[in-house]
Each structure stands twice: as C-alpha cells, then as structure tokens.
Amino acid sequence: MNRTFSQEAVFQMFALVIAVIVVHAIYVTVIYPNAEAILAAQLAAMRADPNYEAPASLFVTVRDFEPEACLILSVWCLALIGYKWRLVVKERRLFEQPLLPIAEGMRILPEDSREYVRHIEALPAGERELLLPRVITHTLRRFAAVRNLQDVASSMQRLVESEGNRLDSEMAMIRFIVWAIPAIGFVGTVRGIGLALRMAHRAVEGDVTPVTQFLGSAFNATLVALLTCITLMFLVHQLQLIQERLALDAEAWCEEHLIRHLHVS
Numbered sequence: 194m195n196r197t198f199s200q201e202a203v204f205q206m207f208a209l210v211i212a213v214i215v216v217h218a219i220y221v222t223v224i225y226p227n228a229e230a231i232l233a234a235q236l237a238a239m240r241a242d243p244n245y246e247a248p249a250s251l252f253v254t255v256r257d258f259e260p261e262a263c264l265i266l267s268v269w270c271l272a273l274i275g276y277k278w279r280l281v282v283k284e285r286r287l288f289e290q291p292l293l294p295i296a297e298g299m300r301i302l303p304e305d306s307r308e309y310v311r312h313i314e315a316l317p318a319g320e321r322e323l324l325l326p327r328v329i330t331h332t333l334r335r336f337a338a339v340r341n342l343q344d345v346a347s348s349m350q351r352l353v354e355s356e357g358n359r360l361d362s363e364m365a366m367i368r369f370i371v372w373a374i375p376a377i378g379f380v381g382t383v384r385g386i387g388l389a390l391r392m393a394h395r396a397v398e399g400d401v402t403p404v405t406q407f408l409g410s411a412f413n414a415t416l417v418a419l420l421t422c423i424t425l426m427f428l429v430h431q432l433q434l435i436q437e438r439l440a441l442d443a444e445a446w447c448e449e450h451l452i453r454h455l456h457v458s
Contacts, residue, residue: 212269270370301336386407
C-alpha cells in the first residue's frame with residue numbers, strides 16, 4: 194500500500210506541473226492575444242459609437258489570472274479523478290476472474306485455508322494489493338485462526354467498511370481542489386471590484402471604460418469558477434458512487450463465492 198501511495202503522490206505532482214504548463218501555454222499563445230485584440234476592437238467601436246454594445250467573448254471572459262488558476266486546478270482535478278477512476282476499473286476486472294478454484298457445493302475447512310491463500314499470493318504484485326484479493330486473504334487467514342464463521346463474516350465486513358472509509362479519505366485532495374476553485378473565483382471578484390473602485394474618479398470624469406472592464410473581470414472570475422466547480426462536483430460524486438459500490442460489491446462477492454463455502458467440521 195505504501196508503494197501505491199507513493200505512486201499516487203508522484204502522479205499528483207506530475208499532473209499539477211503538466212496542467213500548469215499546458216494551460217499557461219494555451220493562454221500565452223491563444224487566449225491573451227485574442228482577448229487583447231477583441232478588447233481593442235471593442236474599445237475602438239465604443240469610441241466611434243456611444244451606443245455600441247460589446248458582444249460576449251469567451252477569450253475575454255477567461256483572460257484574467259483567476260480564471261486561468263481555476264482552469265489549471267480543473268485540469269489537475271480531472272487528472273486525479275481519471276487516476277482514481279482507472280483504479281476502480283482495474284479493481285472491478287478482478288470480479289470477473291476465477292480467483293479461487295471453488296466449485297459449487299465444495300466446502301472449505303480451516304485446514305484448507307492456506308491452500309486457497311496461495312492462489313491469491315500467486316497473483317501479480319499489482320493485483321495482490323487490490324481490494325478484493327486483500328479481503329479474500331484476510332477472510333481465509335481469519336477462518337484458519339478462529340474457526341468461527343460468525344467471527345469471520347463480521348471481520349470481513351469490518352475490513353470492507355474500513356476500506357470504504359480509506360477510499361473516501363483518499364478523496365481529500367480532490368475535494369480540496371473543488372473547494373479552492375470557487376474561493377479563487379471570489380478572490381478575483383474582490384480584486385476586480387477593488388480595481389474598479391480605484392478607477393471611480395475616471396467614471397466621474399466621464400470615462401467609464403476602466404470601471405466597466407474591471408467589473409466585467411470581477412464577475413467573469415466568479416462565472417468561470419462556478420461553472421467549473423459544478424462540473425467537477427458532478428464528476429466527484431460519480432466517482433464517490435462507484436467507489437462505494439466497489440466496497441459493497443467486494444463484500445457481496447466474498448459472501449457469495451467464499452463465506453458460504455466455509456465449513457467447520
């Protein structure tokens with residue numbers, strides 16, 4: 194498990210670096226130039242026609258620092274969700290494999306437990322560390338030690354519950370990112386309003402362009418943050434749902450394919 198945690202930590206850092214590089218490169222090469230060109234064209238049009246209404250532009254909406262930070266965190270969060278999703282898919286593949294050579298009607302005695310544990314230990318190292326093999330190994334070893342079916346079933350259920358709690362706790366980084374995105378959007382709103390207030394004297398003099406630009410940036414930051422947060426929250430809840438189902442299905446698999454075959458002579 195420590196190796197799995199270290200691999201996930203390395204992936205998190207690598208995914209963050211890649212997200213920063215990719216998103217900032219898109220901003221430098223695409224968004225910033227197009228946003229400046231659109232703003233310059235809109236400013237010229239407003240000076241020529243006081244009744245001109247500038248149309249909404251995606252480049253202008255996301256051009257500030259706070260939307261860029263929100264998009265970087267969003268890409269990072271998507272990478273972490275994809276990593277967790279891939280692990281769940283890998284776990285579920287084991288449900289379709291014949292992990293134990295147990296035919297219908299067979300009984301497993303406590304003396305036979307070690308033989309069946311060897312089948313799990315023969316799996317590749319990456320598969321032995323997954324949820325279902327660990328639950329099977331724990332159940333068989335517990336059966337060999339206590340020779341009590343009720344105790345074995347209760348122990349198996351407690352292990353599955355603790356594994357479900359572990360999966361939920363490992364979502365902490367993803368939840369933090371989802372929380373941080375609207376916070377960054379709020380920071381952008383406060384910054385934009387503050388800059389607009391600093392330009393209030395220009396509005397008094399008759400030039401409202403700086404004030405409207407800063408106010409637009411303020412509300413654009415909130416808009417981008419809320420939209421990305423809503424999308425990520427949907428994906429996070431879907432991921433949490435399939436993780437909970439994974440734990441429940443592991444318990445059901447053990448009850449169907451293992452517990453009912455255990456027998457104390």
